Amino acid sequence: MVLDLSQDAVALTAALVDVPSVSGEEAVITELIEDALRAYPALDVVRDGNVVIARTQLARAQRVVLAGHTDTVPIAGNVPSRLDGARLTGCGSSDMKSGNAVFLRIAHLVGTGAMDPATDLTWVFYDCEEVEASRNGLGRIARERPQLLTGDLAVLGEGTNGDIEGGCQGTLRAVIRTAGVRAHSARAWLGVNAIHLAAPVLTRLAAYEAREVEVEGLTYREGLSAVAIDGGVASNVIPDECTVTVNFRFAPDRPAEAAIEHVREVFDGYDVEIVDLAPAARPGLDAPLTQALVAATGTTPRAKLGWTDVARFGELGIPAVNFGPGDPNVAHKPEEYVEIERIAAAEATLTQFLS
Secondary structure, eight states, X not given: OOOOTTSOXXXXXXXXXXXXXXXXXXXXXXXXXXHHHHTOTTSEEEEETXXXXXXXXXXXXXXXXXXXXXXXXXOXXXXXXXXXXXXXXXXXXXXXXXXXXXXXXXXXXXHTTSOOOSSEXXXXXXXXXXXXXXXXXXXXXXXXXXXXXXXXXXXEOOOOTTSOEESBOEEEEEEEEEEOBOEEGXXXXXXXXXXXXXXXXXXXXXXXXXXXEEETTEEEEOEEEEEEEEEOSOTTEEOSEEEEEEEEEEOTTSOXXXXXXXXXXXXXXXXXXXXXXXXXXXXXXXXXXXXXXXXXXXXXXXXXXXXXXXXXXXXXXXXXXXXXSSOTTTXXXXXXXXXXXXXXXXXXXXXXXXX
């Protein structure tokens, strides 16, 4: 199979959706993207694991990074893609293969000389965004080869319906443990029920009041929620252990260390283990290139309610925003889709901005 970047962005989105790429299984789509980009002598292409990076060397004063993850959540009977009137449906169509298709179209235009960009460009297509942060391909490159990611602005192709979403929430997962004493359920008074001891944890969560905070003109809402509970030995045994897993989504004004401290304060008196952490990112809307992109979209920026890899660029000191044709509200659903007109509009906006 060959990935033809000369086809329009809608057809290219369909082609990408038709290549299954569930997290951890991105080898095929990575190879297709690598081969397609290597066809353009104007691009320097690097393959590192299941990450492909292509760069122009035009000696421009500034550089823009276009970054997109190639993985999807598990397929739910929605591959191959399907045209349904004004929509293209399929796994990853919104999150974020339509964004990748737009980025690849820009690569084709630059690679064939049909577009003369005002900045140098870097394309990054990476694996394992939809799973735990430790597996994220962009995160690995940021740690091991950050020089490949340098730039003055990074654009993540996450679905935003063609608007600019600034920054992102941080995300933290913690496990709250309660310990009891095991006993026969017929003689429950001889034991201590660890599940019952978890009740105050749930009470604190139910009573928790989430903050709303404005950061650089964008309003972020935090959230602290139980996402899993586990306990029990057998139907006739008083359990001696119970765990409640909580997810804290925190605003960009709160550093990761402060988020950890806050969760520990909320659950003071309990055994709290932090099992996953990804920092928030500030909007970066004051950067000149960001302002130019906002002007090109003709939209009013809003806060990104969720975590994206703009945070990784933020840690590298690179302003980053989310911009893509997909609809975040249908991401990960079996009926996931992208509006066809939004794909073309996103390509036109980026072409105008980068030219």
